[in-house]
Amino acid sequence: MTTRLHTPPVLMLAAAVALVLTGCGADSDAAGTSGAAGADDSLAAVQEAGTIVVGTEGTYRPFSFHEDGSGDLTGYDVEVITAVAKELGVTATFEETQWDAIFAGLTSGRFDVIANQVTTTPERTAAYTFSAPYTFSRGVVVVPADDTTITSFDSLAGMTTAQSLTSNWYTLAQDAGATVQGVEGWAQAVALVEQGRVDATINDELTFLDYAQNNDAAGLKVAATTDDESESAFAFAQGSSALATAVDEALATLAADGTLAEISDTYFGADVSVSR
Amino acid sequence: MTAAAAVGQTSWDLFLSSLWPLVRGALLGTIPLALMSFAIGIVLALVLALARLSGNRWAAGVARGYISIVRGTPLLVQLFVIFYGLPSIGVVIDPWPSAVVAFSINVGGYAAEVIRAAILSVPKGQWEAAYMIGMSRRRALARIILPQAARVSVPPLSNTFISLVKDTSLASLILVTELFREAQQVAAFSQEFMLLYLEAALVYWVICLALSTVQGLLETRLDRYVSH
Numbered sequence: 001m002t003t004r005l006h007t008p009p010v011l012m013l014a015a016a017v018a019l020v021l022t023g024c025g026a027d028s029d030a031a032g033t034s035g036a037a038g039a040d041d042s043l044a045a046v047q048e049a050g051t052i053v054v055g056t057e058g059t060y061r062p063f064s065f066h067e068d069g070s071g072d073l074t075g076y077d078v079e080v081i082t083a084v085a086k087e088l089g090v091t092a093t094f095e096e097t098q099w100d101a102i103f104a105g106l107t108s109g110r111f112d113v114i115a116n117q118v119t120t121t122p123e124r125t126a127a128y129t130f131s132a133p134y135t136f137s138r139g140v141v142v143v144p145a146d147d148t149t150i151t152s153f154d155s156l157a158g159m160t161t162a163q164s165l166t167s168n169w170y171t172l173a174q175d176a177g178a179t180v181q182g183v184e185g186w187a188q189a190v191a192l193v194e195q196g197r198v199d200a201t202i203n204d205e206l207t208f209l210d211y212a213q214n215n216d217a218a219g220l221k222v223a224a225t226t227d228d229e230s231e232s233a234f235a236f237a238q239g240s241s242a243l244a245t246a247v248d249e250a251l252a253t254l255a256a257d258g259t260l261a262e263i264s265d266t267y268f269g270a271d272v273s274v275s276r
Numbered sequence: 277m278t279a280a281a282a283v284g285q286t287s288w289d290l291f292l293s294s295l296w297p298l299v300r301g302a303l304l305g306t307i308p309l310a311l312m313s314f315a316i317g318i319v320l321a322l323v324l325a326l327a328r329l330s331g332n333r334w335a336a337g338v339a340r341g342y343i344s345i346v347r348g349t350p351l352l353v354q355l356f357v358i359f360y361g362l363p364s365i366g367v368v369i370d371p372w373p374s375a376v377v378a379f380s381i382n383v384g385g386y387a388a389e390v391i392r393a394a395i396l397s398v399p400k401g402q403w404e405a406a407y408m409i410g411m412s413r414r415r416a417l418a419r420i421i422l423p424q425a426a427r428v429s430v431p432p433l434s435n436t437f438i439s440l441v442k443d444t445s446l447a448s449l450i451l452v453t454e455l456f457r458e459a460q461q462v463a464a465f466s467q468e469f470m471l472l473y474l475e476a477a478l479v480y481w482v483i484c485l486a487l488s489t490v491q492g493l494l495e496t497r498l499d500r501y502v503s504h
Binding site (some may be wrong): 024100103104107108127162165166182183184187191192195196197236 | 463
């Protein structure tokens, strides 16, 4: 009796999965050949709504965080996208979410843009539309201060690191041969290193420097730094090129009038919006 | 696997190729985690239920306080307190034991009330009859009351267990690799979030369907001993 009652819903879910399967197939075909089938109304939609919906973590100092932990949302990325929105003549509305859910939120149309230090990678540029970069930085391996075994990215082989699943640091750690534990963000990752539960974590050097400035980081040190400079940019859903182009123009204006350098200076004491 | 690699394969291929990681996550994570936590939780719940029903005011008070705290705080918060919180006072527990401890504590709180209600549902006359034939309270409980309460508690305890199976997905937040974490990992690299989340839902559902079936069988079996 119980089993019989449950059969129709199973079929329904199976049908739902089948729908998604065929739907996704069609999507990737379209993306593969001609970009988007319909006209790109990404910019018009934002202008009409009068607001650009921004996906961000809200827990990633100094890029996106709450003042004193519980105050207003602020940070370098928050200020930059707010300035960009102003240039576009709209207001920025922030939706806070966990990093590992951020790309899912963008894909499902919950936000127009992600402002959360998204590093541009070949995989991501294949899947999303990006603005021009607004942050240049390097990756650092953060280890306990008394650690002497990790001295380079290569020595991460066989070690355990804590990274966000969808972050480029995850890929970097994995490529170095590390066993990677998935966490929600920098706060958890650095806690695990301090508690001795993982050997290291890789993240942005700016994040680490800010952490060291605002916390007791005596138990931590930087063991290695990447040679390559990484670039962070705003991420849009694939096909939102009209919106991305408008944002690029806004960024260019803000760079020219010194706004970007000014915002950067308040958070880092240096201009990270240009390659150094 | 990267997003670029995923472009070459169809969603159906991805669905099939990710099925094993999800099932493996269920077999190595979700199911043992749920079984272990439920077993410990039920023992805890029985002790708590008996404490609440006992004449000992102090024991009843402790049990009442425990149940209140467990039911009054979110499971996710309990997990984080045990995993990320305790290290600040020098107690570092590995991911798996942390998850089992948190889930057991949680099941204990909820199931205690189920068991208490089930014991109370056994007519007073059963106690009196047991005493009449010379049984002690302990013996009456073990031989007469608990077997009857067990039958009554099968549906609500099945509910608790089915909830637990799904709640184990929270363990993905404290580094336990289980079904949902596997789904998130595949989704992170293929960027096919909708597909992977639905696939995870499907696997959870199949597990819970199997559990409903077991519940039905258990009810039928225990019914044989009841005269209507």
